Amino acid sequence: MCVGLSARVVSIDKGTALIDASGVKRKVSAELLEDLEPGDYVMVHAGIAIARITEDAEKETDKIMEALHDGNGTGDH
Amino acid sequence: MTMEETVTLAHGAGGKQTSDLIEQIFKKHFSNPDLTADDAAVLSLNGRGKIAFTTDGFIVSPYEFPGGNIGKLSICGTVNDLACMGARPRYLSCAFVIEEGFPMAKLNEIASAMEKTAAEAGVRIVAGDTKTAGKGQLDKIFITTTGIGEVLENASPSGKNAREGDSIIVTGDVGRHGCTILLARNEFGIQAEDVTSDCAPLWGTVERLFQVTDRIHVIRDATRGGVGTVLYEIASESGVGIHLDSRAVPVSDGVRGVCSMLGLEALYLACEGRLVIFVPQEEEAKVLAELRKCPYSGNAAVIGKVTKENAGKVVMTTEIGAETLLPRPGGELLPRIC
Amino acid sequence: MTETAREIIESYRGRPLRIMEVCGTHTHEIFRLGIRKILPEKITLISGPGCPVCVTPAGFIDEAVFLALEKKVLLCTFGDLIRVPGTQKSLAKAREEGGEIRTVYSPLDALETAEKNPGKNVVFLSVGFETTVPGTCLAVRKALERKITNFSILGANKTMPNAYAALKGSADAFLYPGHVSVITGTKIYEELREQGVSGVVAGFTAEEILSSLAAIVRLSGKKEPFFLNCYPRVVTREGNPAAMALIREVMQPCDARWRGLGVIPGSGLELREKYISFDARKRFSVPEMTGEGNKGCQCGRVLKGEIKPCECPLFGKACTPLKPVGACMVSNEGACSAFYQYGEN
Structure with a gap:
């Protein structure tokens, strides 16, 4: 339902962030995330930065697969 | 389609509605042995050699965009349609319809782009027409170009000629023109310096291909509806199946970025300087090597092959290596957000 | 790592497993990637009600068409809604008939359209779940702050929690929507687990979807309800508190009609009293339209x-x-x- 785009914050100005996703730039609202800084990665939906991205997708799935393999999987990440 | 309906934007989008409109209205009234489903009709006058003959109307908003303008586009479109029949473009006519209030300096720029592009393609503009229309009767400027070309003796490409085992080559990264226009309209506030139109005259490229092989089965320029639409057209016209390796389709980072922002698929976005070429597999290496030496096809890539099974369909290998249908193109491209 | 996600999925031979993805973008990606083609016989994927367009009743489109054609407003909408049939016509048809309808990328763009066109009434068609609602709320709050009087919204926003409850029993496990969870956080899934509902939060890349499905396959073997966040790089337990606070400030829960599912109590959102002047239904006296779709439609x-x-x-x-x-x-x-x-x- 919700097309999201992961992008890098280029600059911040009064609640608006300029974001970059493979050379494609757009201004989005940064009002819903505290203390965003240039260089942070964010998830953008419909013109609003809705979350910080803390890791790249590959590392994350590797960790999950390791956890499944170790037989522990119900813990909270 | 029924006569109670009205024309919608989808009827001009190049997908199924466009072919229904052509089938049920134009083909019904215009049908004759020379009417073509290809990019240009191949005709014979006095039995001396063959000519290719085509026409194309251009409306593009905005009329200037990164990588070109409506003038350059109007020459490339017709030149490329002729080239797709293996025809050396010789003569063009152009008809302008211009809205009252259009800046003279801009008209000059458009004509200058046409001059330059025609020179590059080796074609002469030999006749023209000018009409003006009142403010609001049209969107700034429309251009229609009509072209005649000489078909090379060793050329007979056609949408009907795809054969089992053929390799399918695309001459560069896809979706650039469509993406550029989408951004140039500035409706979505997106900036992408790297995204420019691929608009280019491709006769030079095609001429060189016919110098290395006679065995080119199909050439089609992937304009409206993009490469995805061309693949479905050929599958249907030749009665064959097409196997597409979606991982092999070249897409620039910028186009990929815009597509992921707006939920679009690059395979359906228009190109104006990309050919889809079908050749027997044994010719593939030669053709690819030649294409990569040409100015507009350095990134040419093999994207699939023709199969006997799945006639009329395009089956694709996805990013995870699974096989599924490529959805049939259809309708107006709409950003998918929520 | 000895076994890949794909191997875990493809080698599954246990009892039949019905997995429901509740997010339309998951549905889209699962088909585009051909994931259904690699599933073993025992695993079935069901596409649940997580596409806001799918669950928006025909009457909503009728209201939008009424605003465009009768009230001559400038409608701003996500592209997703343009071709959805109402009882009589779609927005595409209304546009042919002269209705002014623009596709926008963001609710904030709709607000900007209003600011740039002071002579026009601009209405934003506000559909979407928790992910999309904060953007609408932001636009409405800014409109109030900046005293923009030619902007309003036609709302059909929905929230997922009560829908999960209504769908309980439809599947053995849910693939929870990654970007809704970004906003709501994952506590709700822990509560659902206590009620016997299993699921994992999934991201949207091929690897993320596959590893989430693999997690369901593995955890299903334990025969007790489970929850796992398979998208922790974006989704946290707390969610986005600023976004949730903004939603609570601007909107309040209401009953909502889901196309095909009927009314689910407390599953919708409507503007609070303080912001009620931005409700297009009130502003333009939109008559009640309960338009139902084709009776044969399943x-x-x-x-x-x-x-x-x-x-x-x-x-x-x-x-x-x-x-x-x-x-x-x-x-x-x-x-x-x-x-x-x-x-x-």
Whole structure:
């Protein structure tokens, strides 16, 4: 339902962030995330930065697969 | 389609509605042995050699965009349609319809782009027409170009000629023109310096291909509806199946970025300087090597092959290596957000 | 790591496992990647009601058409809604008839459109779940702050928690929507686990979807309800508190009609009293429109996973992506559209 785009914050100005996703730039609202800084990665939906991205997708799935393999999987990440 | 309906934007989008409109209205009234489903009709006058003959109307908003303008586009479109029949473009006519209030300096720029592009393609503009229309009767400027070309003796490409085992080559990264226009309209506030139109005259490229092989089965320029639409057209016209390796389709980072922002698929976005070429597999290496030496096809890539099974369909290998249908193109491209 | 996600999924031979993805973007990606083609016989994926277009009743489109054609407002909408059939016509049809309808990327763009066109009434069609609602709330709050009086919204926003409850029993496990969870956080899934509902939060790349499905396969073996966040790089337990606070400030829960599912109590959002002047229904006295879709349409049963799209009598005959009857066929993220376009049966 919700097309999201992961992008890098280029600059911040009064609640608006300029974001970059493979050379494609757009201004989005940064009002819903505290203390965003240039260089942070964010998830953008419909013109609003809705979350910080803390890791790249590959590392994350590797960790999950390791956890499944170790037989522990119900813990909270 | 029924006569109670009205024309919608989808009827001009190049997908199924466009072919229904052509089938049920134009083909019904215009049908004759020379009417073509290809990019240009191949005709014979006095039995001396063959000519290719085509026409194309251009409306593009905005009329200037990164990588070109409506003038350059109007020459490339017709030149490329002729080239797709293996025809050396010789003569063009152009008809302008211009809205009252259009800046003279801009008209000059458009004509200058046409001059330059025609020179590059080796074609002469030999006749023209000018009409003006009142403010609001049209969107700034429309251009229609009509072209005649000489078909090379060793050329007979056609949408009907795809054969089992053929390799399918695309001459560069896809979706650039469509993406550029989408951004140039500035409706979505997106900036992408790297995204420019691929608009280019491709006769030079095609001429060189016919110098290395006679065995080119199909050439089609992937304009409206993009490469995805061309693949479905050929599958249907030749009665064959097409196997597409979606991982092999070249897409620039910028186009990929815009597509992921707006939920679009690059395979359906228009190109104006990309050919889809079908050749027997044994010719593939030669053709690819030649294409990569040409100015507009350095990134040419093999994207699939023709199969006997799945006639009329395009089956694709996805990013995870699974096989599924490529959805049939259809309708107006709409950003998918929520 | 000895076994890949794909190997875990493909080698599954246990009891039949029904997994429901509740997010339209998951549905779209699952089909696009061909994930259904690699599933073993025992695993079935069901496309649930997580596409806002699919669950928006026909009456909402009728209201939007009324605003565009009768009240001559400038409608701003996500592209997703343009071709959805109302009782009489779609927005695409209304546009042909002269209605001014623009596609926008963000609710904030709709607000900007209002600021740039002071002589026009601009109405934003506010559909979407928790992910999309904060953007609308931000636009409405800014409109109040900046005293922009020619902007309003036609709302059909929905929230997921009560829908999960309504869908309990439709599947053995849920693939929870990654970007809704970004906002809501994951505590709700822990509560659902206590009620016996299992699921994992999934991201949207091929690896993320596959590893989430693999997690479901593995955890299902334990025979007790489970929850796992498989998208922790974006989704946290707390969610986005600023976004949740903003939603609470601007909107309040209400009962909502889901196309095909009927009214689910407390599953909708409407503007609070302080912001009520931005409600287009009130501002333009929109008459009540309870337009129902085609009676033969089985979208509701499809959304609940009771039947496959191809088991609907209209599927592929009266109802195709080019001439959709039900919303699941028109939305690019709808189950019927995906089944049709990818040749599934």
